[in-house]
Amino acid sequence: xxxxxxxxxxxxxxxxxxxxxxxxxxxxxxxxxxxxxxxxxxxxxxxxxxxxxxxxxxxxxxxxxxxxxxxxxxxxxxxxxxxxxxxxxxxxxxxxxxxxxxxxxxxxxxxxxxxxxxxxxxxxxxxxxxxxx
Numbered sequence: 001x002x003x004x005x006x007x008x009x010x011x012x013x014x015x016x017x018x019x020x021x022x023x024x025x026x027x028x029x030x031x032x033x034x035x036x037x038x039x040x041x042x043x044x045x046x047x048x049x050x051x052x053x054x055x056x057x058x059x060x061x062x063x064x065x066x067x068x069x070x071x072x073x074x075x076x077x078x079x080x081x082x083x084x085x086x087x088x089x090x091x092x093x094x095x096x097x098x099x100x101x102x103x104x105x106x107x108x109x110x111x112x113x114x115x116x117x118x119x120x121x122x123x124x125x126x127x128x129x130x131x132x133x
Contacts, residue, residue, distance in 0.1 A: 004043065004044065005034070005042065005043060006041070006042045006046075006047065007041065008022055008040050010042075014047075015047075015050055015051075017050075017054075022040070022042075022050075025050070025053060025063075028067065029067060030049060030063065030067055030070065031046045031049055031050060031053075032045075033046055049070055052066070052070065056069075059090070059093050060093060061089060061093055065089055069082060069085055069086050069089065070082075
């Protein structure tokens with residue numbers, strides 16, 4: 001086995017994914033391993049694509065968006081279209097994540113205030129009992 005190709009097991013070990021994950025990405029036309037009977041051989045290109053897929057997934061980019069971005073690699077424009085489209089998707093996703101973060105921060109602050117109120121209520125309910133005893 002040369003460094004040019006990796007088996008499914010080697011891919012799983014290298015990228016900490018399951019064989020099922022690799023087969024799923026293959027079925028979604030994100031990866032294109034060479035098939036030798038039942039054996040799958042992943043090329044350097046597949047490895048580079050998988051790195052991008054996993055990174056995109058981490059950022060919450062849909063598999064369909066990732067597939068479209070990866071397909072732009074072959075346009076022959078030195079990846080200019082792919083890089084621009086990836087940048088645009090990244091900017092959009094960043095704005096979405098920041099909005100979600102802001103909403104979470106608001107919810108956290110509201111919950112903290114409610115918990116403070118609850119703690120005060122519990123303390124005030126327990127205070128008279130202690131004084132009466």
